[in-house]
Amino acid sequence: MKRRERWAEAMEDACAQAAVRASLDDALGDLLRDATQNPTEPDAVSCARIDAVLDRRMAPHQHLDWALAEAETLKRRLKAGLQAHALDAARQTHGAKRGNMGGGTPVTGTIIPLRSNRGATSEFDVVDVTAMMLLREGRAATLSGARLDAIRTDLLAKRVQLTAVIAELQARPASGDLRIDAVNATLRAEASTGLIYLDLFLEQLKTCASRVA
Structure with a gap:
């Protein structure tokens, strides 16, 4: 009996993890759609949007400390990605200007691994x-x-x-x-x-x- 109870608990944990992961996936989908619709918004606005979207999607999981910790980690990674992208864009712009001065063609792009x-x-x-x-x-x-x-x-x-x-x-x-x-x-x-x-x-x-x- 105890073995079945442990199995049932494991299944409940698996379902909770699946629900949390779905919420995180939905949040990423929301952010991707917003980024497509507002490609030139300031980074400060994007960071505020990251907080708002993830907080909204994680509202049903407020009782799960580990889920909230995952959401906070994702927030930090997304914001760090914004900063890194801004630096890359600045370098590409600088390189494009130098390339144009030399008759070259500027090349830009975003790689999603x-x-x-x-x-x-x-x-x-x-x-x-x-x-x-x-x-x-x-x-x-x-x-x-x-x-x-x-x-x-x-x-x-x-x-x-x-x-x-x-x-x-x-x-x-x-x-x-x-x-x-x-x-x-x-x-x-x-x-x-x-x-x-x-x-x-x-x-x-x-x-x-x-x-x-």
Whole structure:
């Protein structure tokens, strides 16, 4: 029973994390849309907008200290990005003027780095890479939805693998060695328990999807 309770608590935590991540994604979407509509607004206005948008999106999560800490970290990173962009723009403008004096053509641009598979060093990185692929291919409408689809696909694949393992274990004949047979019995029981938890996780994933929709 305690094991099921711990699993339920873990699922609640996972749903809370998914909801917070969705709010952060929505905040980034709001800021991107505002930046597109107001490309020349002063940095001070942009910084105030960052605070306002993230505070509004994180309002439902005020009881989660870790969520508020993540939002504050994101605020600092976005503001630092604004400052860095301003410095780059100043350097490019200066370089463009020098290039024009020498007959060259000014070149400007903004590079937005995205993680690749080579940078996917954890399960969360792999999920993000897969989610970005789903978005690019038009198979998901939002980043949060794409992440949930990526997790669901991964869990279903693991379920297929585990089902095959259970079938193989059940097909093993008795070896005549009590120790080997005991190990096989334990493996069957543990694999079957794992399958139950995978199914529970998939059900909880549906709940998470309805919360962030």
